[in-house]
Each structure stands twice: as C-alpha cells, then as structure tokens.
Amino acid sequence: MTTPPFAPPTEADIAAVSHQLGRPARNVIGIAARCVCGNPTVVATKPRLDDGTPFPTLYYLTHPAATAAISTLEATQVMNELSELLKDEDIAAQYLAAHEAYLADRESLGHVPEIDGISAGGMPVRVKCLHALAGHSLSAGPGVNPIGDLALERAAWSPLVCECV
Secondary structure, three states, X not given: OOOOOOEOOOHHHHHHHHHHHOOOOOOEEEXXXXXXXXXXXXXXXXXXXXXXXXXXXXXXXXXXXXHHHHHHHHHOOHHHHHHHHHHOHHHHHHHHHHHHHHHXXXXXXXXXXXXXXXXXXXXXXXXXXXXXXXXXHHHHOOXXXXXXXXXXXHOXXXXXXXXXX
16 A cells, blocks of 8 residues: 655645635645645645544645635535436446545555545545545546546636636
C-alpha cells in the first residue's frame, strides 16, 4: 500500500484553508488538490482526528467557489439525476472501483476499524454528497470517480480558472 500523492501542508496552506473555511483547519495532513494559482482546493484529513473521533472523509473540498458551485448542483437536484446513472452496470462498476480506491488511500494513512468499508459521498451504492465526490475527483484525477467527474463537469466552477479572493 502506498501513501496518496499529496504534499504536506505548509503554514501558509493551513492559514489559507482556515480562511476558506472561516474556522481553524483541523487535522490536515496534506493538500490533495490546488487551484491553478496554488491555493488549496482539497485537503486530506486524518482518518482519526486528534480527539480520537473517526473521520471517514479523507478528501475535503475547501475552495469557496468550488464549494458554492457544488452546493448549487445539490440544491438543483443533480444528485438525483446522477444517482439514476448508477443503474448502468458500467458506471456502477466504476463507482465501486472509486469507492475501493478511496478506501485504499485512506487505509494507507492508518487503520480505523470504526470506519472500515465506509468511504464518502454515498459510495458505492448511492450519491449522497457531491462535495465529497468532487473532492475525490479533484484529488485522484479524472477517470477515477465517474460521479465526481460528472459533478465537476456540470459545476459553474472549473479547477482550471482561478476564482480565489
């Protein structure tokens, strides 16, 4: 098992993420995706928080413009539409593989028995949180998470255009 390929956060990264979130960043172990300008877009978080709480969300979307665009998709029922795609055997198989890749990435950072088999965003059988799925797609790259990729394609935000403030 290998560790996912993300850089450890710098003090400037933690300050940027804290600003993005409007609260102190917690338990960030890496910057899993960046804006074209270099600011954090997705952070990687420990599978067990410092207070001992299990935390299944390895890839956490923090970029305000990305978060707002994905929230708009969720508010306009795009999750229901994307859920329907899971009836296609090929897409369902790709989504299951995304779930397994997510679990492998998180497991490479430490085993937390309480969250065994739990990934994020509803994987592998439903679409529950487009923020988590888009964060996974941005971190893992195109072609790993089909639903996250589709959400990013539909979003009124692009990782190729800086919208940082």
